[in-house]
Amino acid sequence: MDNSRILSREIEWSNYARSAYFATVVPGVEIRVSNEVILVSDPLVPLVDGNHAAMLNTTHEHTDDLIDRIIQHYQERCLTPTVVLSPSCSPDDLGQRLLEHGFKLTGEPEYWLALEDGSVVEGLKFPADIEVHEIEQAELTDFCQIMAAAFEMPDEIVPILYHNFSFVNELPGIHNYLACINKKPVGCGSLFSYAGFSSFGSTGVLPEARFYGIGPALFAHGYQDWKKDRTKMFLIQTVVPGMDRKLSQVGCRRLFTRSYYALE
Numbered sequence: 001m002d003n004s005r006i007l008s009r010e011i012e013w014s015n016y017a018r019s020a021y022f023a024t025v026v027p028g029v030e031i032r033v034s035n036e037v038i039l040v041s042d043p044l045v046p047l048v049d050g051n052h053a054a055m056l057n058t059t060h061e062h063t064d065d066l067i068d069r070i071i072q073h074y075q076e077r078c079l080t081p082t083v084v085l086s087p088s089c090s091p092d093d094l095g096q097r098l099l100e101h102g103f104k105l106t107g108e109p110e111y112w113l114a115l116e117d118g119s120v121v122e123g124l125k126f127p128a129d130i131e132v133h134e135i136e137q138a139e140l141t142d143f144c145q146i147m148a149a150a151f152e153m154p155d156e157i158v159p160i161l162y163h164n165f166s167f168v169n170e171l172p173g174i175h176n177y178l179a180c181i182n183k184k185p186v187g188c189g190s191l192f193s194y195a196g197f198s199s200f201g202s203t204g205v206l207p208e209a210r211f212y213g214i215g216p217a218l219f220a221h222g223y224q225d226w227k228k229d230r231t232k233m234f235l236i237q238t239v240v241p242g243m244d245r246k247l248s249q250v251g252c253r254r255l256f257t258r259s260y261y262a263l264e
Contacts, residue, residue: 004087005087011233016054018195019040026168028043036057036058037056037070039053041079051079051080056083056094063097064101071263086256103263103264105260110259112254113236113248119251124217126216127212130179130213134175134225135178146178146206173229175191176190179205181209186208187203187214187218188218197232197233198235219250
């Protein structure tokens, strides 16, 4: 097995172990784990992050049966069947087999990177009027509103985001951040530490505040909390086109990508 597949499996297992931990406290979230596939579903929050199948591991002769069972699982919950493919999946022709079942490659690739040179992050400079802090429970509405606006989600998603984050915001290893300019929230981000890995993501900035250094300020703040958490790897997850190239300029290295297939 090549190194990228081994690393992908280790990191993704950690990611879904964290999701399973969340599922114990967030009503409606379900994580089903087997040797063949991990099934994540959250009918209350119809976003692809919370509703997909991942880490498929089967044989050529059983691939069609597994895909059919994934389709049935999500259709029974009135959710769009979505499969995430990564180097951890097998067999290697899963993408083509999904297309034959009516799936379509959708959205942007999801890049997973690791920070390898922390000195670059520590040397980042950004305007002095940017302030980043970890939110308290009373600021959760602001956090969810910024996230929805930054990612161009409809307003009705805000109470749904609030529902989920309200259960996990104060759990150990969870850091949710707001970035402000002159005390006005303009950006958000999260750092989740679990099972030896810290994953930084959900970084969003309001359109009017972009290109001002908000993203680097959030990144640097998360990095400082990672140093306190003492996990073995600082990971960054992004679907923003071109962001993986920008992150490579601040000491990060791409590890692998994941691709999303949704049933039409």
